[in-house]
Amino acid sequence: MRLVPMLLAAAIAAVVHLPAAATVAAEAANTPAASVAPAAPETRISDASMAVAAQLRETALASSLAWDITESLTTEVGPRLAGSEADARAVEWAKAKFAELGFDRVWTEPVTFPKWVRRSERAEVLGANAQPLALTALGGSPAGTIEAEVVRFADLAALEAAPAGSLAGRIAFVDYRMERARDGSGYGPGSRVRSRGPSAAIRAGAAGFLMRSAGTDSHRNPHTGITRFDEGLEPVPSAALAVPDADQLARLLARGPVRLRLALDCGWDGEYTSQNVIGEITGSRHPDEVVLIGGHLDSWDLGTGAVDDAAGVGITMSAAVHIARLPQRPARSIRVVAFANEEQGLHGGFAYADQHAGNVARHQLVAESDFGAGRIYGFGTGAPAHAKSAEARIAEALAPLGIEHMPGEGSPGPDVIGMARKGATWAWLGQDGSDYFDLHHTPDDTLDKIDPEALAQNAAAYAVFAYLAADADGDFGSAPVAAGAD
Incomplete structure (x- = not known):
């Protein structure tokens, strides 16, 4: 069964001349480097981490933080067409919001692309x-x-x-x-x-x-x-x-x-240079290793870009904040990326992948929220066999949110396709998109279409997933793709 992220990525791939996400996933999970390496130790998640995740889940469910962030972006900036004046304001908004929320590190990385205008x-x-x-x-x-x-x-x-x-x-x-x-x-x-x-x-x-x-x-x-x-x-x-x-x-x-x-x-x-805006919560034992989550900062210009993709920014920013407020940080860092110009060709995602190509193995898992704000119903990863028991433990922690473990399904979110192609292991948290394409890229993509309770469920899911992945004992198989394997 082919699910939403795969279909979105396949559609975008047709525009930007990339392989479909199913191919990307296969490349990332079955590289020559992985096939010749000795068997890796089994990745485990402790009972203590599971107990923390359960508390984290309830805290995030009861919080309005994801809504507050989404409301702020859509209200204070509004439509954010890549290359527009509002694009620049969105970058400044994201930098200020990361700082306001207490992220340990905040920085930007340039993304240059052709500028298209509508009059x-x-x-x-x-x-x-x-x-x-x-x-x-x-x-x-x-x-x-x-x-x-x-x-x-x-x-x-x-x-x-x-x-x-x-x-x-x-x-x-x-x-x-x-x-x-x-x-x-x-x-x-x-x-x-x-x-x-x-x-x-x-x-x-x-x-x-x-x-x-x-x-x-x-x-x-x-x-x-x-x-x-x-x-x-x-x-x-x-x-x-x-x-x-x-x-x-x-x-x-x-x-x-x-x-x-x-x-x-x-x-x-002409051309325009925007920014990927990145905030990071520092890990307690392996701060140079990261779980990457995020959404894209730009939107089309007809609505206010609420479901596509202010919601993704709000979900992932808030998830990281809930983790940061725990008494004990997870072992690895939580990195949130507000990607530039996804809409016109995944420019921010590919710029990030190029910038961080040398650090693929330090990316424990990568995931993007870019399918609105419907409730998450499925979870899976592209992890190899040695990490499947850890994947199952994450799924166990997600189950009280009504999320089913769906191993073998899903694929990378659009802006993490670039990292997946370079060998980073992806995770998928599948949202209910029954009405997403009623709103997608239209004037109707506005804040009032978002259900605050569903948004909180998303934030709780991302918080649980990111925390457990970051605190796991062992890796999820990220490794550089061998030269010539693509």
């Missing part, structure tokens, strides 16, 4: 049935104004099968409907329309590209998201229609030809 967007049906349509430009789209006939395709495969030149001067419209699921299993096919559709349209000669939003809601809130254009192709204006507006356009097309005016004012605007 305005509009679409309208012309002629006898003239009317506006609700849509939003896809990240990476160029500006442009087009008046052209629309050609509908039921799915990406149909568009990719269109002969070269068959759409000359027209607008391609992919009307693929994403399916709702707890594990987000519809997002892979939906996001592939966004990442591959524009290039397929250009190959067929299209002057523009439209898609039904990759979302599961029925509101007039279009879903944005990054796209890419294959090398050698001249980009065309590309946008996503709100789901009801995609339905409307399909009904109009069923009645006959539709001519549409699409006007986008957006595009790339």
Whole structure:
């Protein structure tokens, strides 16, 4: 069964030309270096650590700290489009919040990327049935104004099968409907329309590209998201229609030809350097070894980035604080990373992996919260056999939170894919995403959509997981990937 982080990573991989997360996980867990090494001692978690974890779990469940942090970021900064003025304010917010919360070390690491800006967007049906349509430009789209006939395709495969030149001067419209699921299993096919559709349209000669939003809601809130254009192709204006507006356009097309005016004012605007912001709680016996948790600091610009991913920042920051307030720190340090520019290509995650490539083995486990704030229902890791009993002990401590041990399932969160590819062992805490894609990348991604009790359950889960991983006697198998193994 393929679960949410794998699907999200696979979708992002299609955009940034990475292998799917399942492949990443296999690479990280089955490297040549691991296969030839002597058997490692079994990793254990003591009864004393389990007792502390039980107390920690109840403390975090009763706390509003995760909510307070999430509320602060979404209220004081709001939307945080990578490269914007709000991006810079978010970095300053994160530095100040880590310090305010008492982290022992706080620092930043630069992340440079192309800057994309959105100014305005509009679409309208012309002629006898003239009317506006609700849509939003896809990240990476160029500006442009087009008046052209629309050609509908039921799915990406149909568009990719269109002969070269068959759409000359027209607008391609992919009307693929994403399916709702707890594990987000519809997002892979939906996001592939966004990442591959524009290039397929250009190959067929299209002057523009439209898609039904990759979302599961029925509101007039279009879903944005990054796209890419294959090398050698001249980009065309590309946008996503709100789901009801995609339905409307399909009904109009069923009645006959539709001519549409699409006007986008957006595009790339040089380079920008943001920051990964990092806070660390120092371990008591092995401070140079870390359990890494985090979320991404940036968001799209339509909502306030509450579920994607202020919640992840709030969950992981608060988890580390609860651990720091224990009478005795765990053996290893807890490192929280607020990653820069995840939305446009995992830039912060890969910058972190490059910066810390020489210290892969010091990363006990890596995990990211980047699937909203629904209750966590499953847990697993990519750990090798010698750490499986420790994984089971963590699962035992998570069980009172309603979390099932699901060994062999899950995969790295998006921003830790880079570290997993370099050999760090990942952990997965799977959130219920039944309604996540109602909100994802839309104006509806706002604080009021978060359930404070579910958020506290997430924070408790991350606190228990991170504490036990950090206090384990032994490792979870992180080791550099052998040269040429990738």
